[in-house]
Amino acid sequence: MKTRAEAYALLTEFTQSQSLLKHALAVETCMRWYAEKAGLSKEELEKWGMTGLLHDFDYERYPNPTPPDGHPYKGNQILAERGYPDDMRKAIMGHALYTNTPRDTNMAKTLFAVDELSGLVTASVLVRPDKNIHNLEAKSVLKKMKDKAFARGCNRDDIRLGAQELGVELETHIANVITALQGQADSLGLAGAVAA
Numbered sequence: 001m002k003t004r005a006e007a008y009a010l011l012t013e014f015t016q017s018q019s020l021l022k023h024a025l026a027v028e029t030c031m032r033w034y035a036e037k038a039g040l041s042k043e044e045l046e047k048w049g050m051t052g053l054l055h056d057f058d059y060e061r062y063p064n065p066t067p068p069d070g071h072p073y074k075g076n077q078i079l080a081e082r083g084y085p086d087d088m089r090k091a092i093m094g095h096a097l098y099t100n101t102p103r104d105t106n107m108a109k110t111l112f113a114v115d116e117l118s119g120l121v122t123a124s125v126l127v128r129p130d131k132n133i134h135n136l137e138a139k140s141v142l143k144k145m146k147d148k149a150f151a152r153g154c155n156r157d158d159i160r161l162g163a164q165e166l167g168v169e170l171e172t173h174i175a176n177v178i179t180a181l182q183g184q185a186d187s188l189g190l191a192g193a194v195a196a
Contacts, residue, residue: 001043002084007050010082011057020060026122026181026188028052030114031107033180038106048107051088054079055095055111065098072096097158103165113162116154117177120144123151125190132192133185138174 011024031052035045058075067073072092079089091108093101095115103109124141125133127150144150145159163173185191 001046002050002082004046004050004053007053010078011053014057015060017060020056022122022188023119024053024056025184026118027055027111027114029184029188030118030177030180031110033176033183034110034114037176047085047088048110050084051091051107051111052114054084054088055092055115065096072099109162109165112158113166113168113173114177114180115162116156116158117162117174118181120151120154120159121174121177121181122188122190123154130192131190133178133182133190134192136178138171138178141174141178142171 011021015021015024028049029052031048032045035048040048054075056071056075058078059071062069062071062074064070068077072095076089076093079092087105087107090101091103091105091111093099094103094108095111101108103112121133121136121141124144125131125136128136145156148156160170163170166173168176181188181190
């Protein structure tokens with residue numbers, strides 16, 4: 001089993017963008033939160049966390065979604081070469097709808113469900129005057145979701161589908177992601193203007 005330190009080293013080897021690094025950390029945080037909530041073993045919790053951490057590690061170098069040299073195809077190949085397990089790689093492939101990879105594990109469904117939503121929640125925090133996730137409510141994020149001009153890069157259909165696949169009400173899922181990110185607010189730059 002790979003370690004979190006090895007996964008982080010791989011992420012930073014391929015990713016320089018601070019916003020992409022923070023996104024990886026946010027998705028890792030949400031994956032760990034859901035794994036803990038499900039009562040998974042420490043080993044599974046680590047695997048879920050690393051899956052979130054590495055889901056976009058190849059995106060900066062290979063942004064084109066065309067196989068075999070685009071995201072996440074190239075990343076999947078690199079992860080295979082470096083000995084990452086099949087279930088992690090399949091979950092990472094499944095977070096991109098265009099790969100047509102079935103999300104048939106809870107890990108894969110959760111990765112898909114938290115990916116776009118963590119970005120929307122982060123954007124919702126950063127436009128607040130206090131920039132503090134501790135004051136953010138799920139209702140506010142739902143309202144922002146309806147504004148198509150806000151955080152245009154966050155795919156609303158994927159967010160809805162993700163919650164549906166998890167079997168969780170959308171507002172509950174948003175609240176879960178907020179709670180997860182609150183636990184790492186300082187390191188993610190979401191603890192407010194003063195802390196930042």
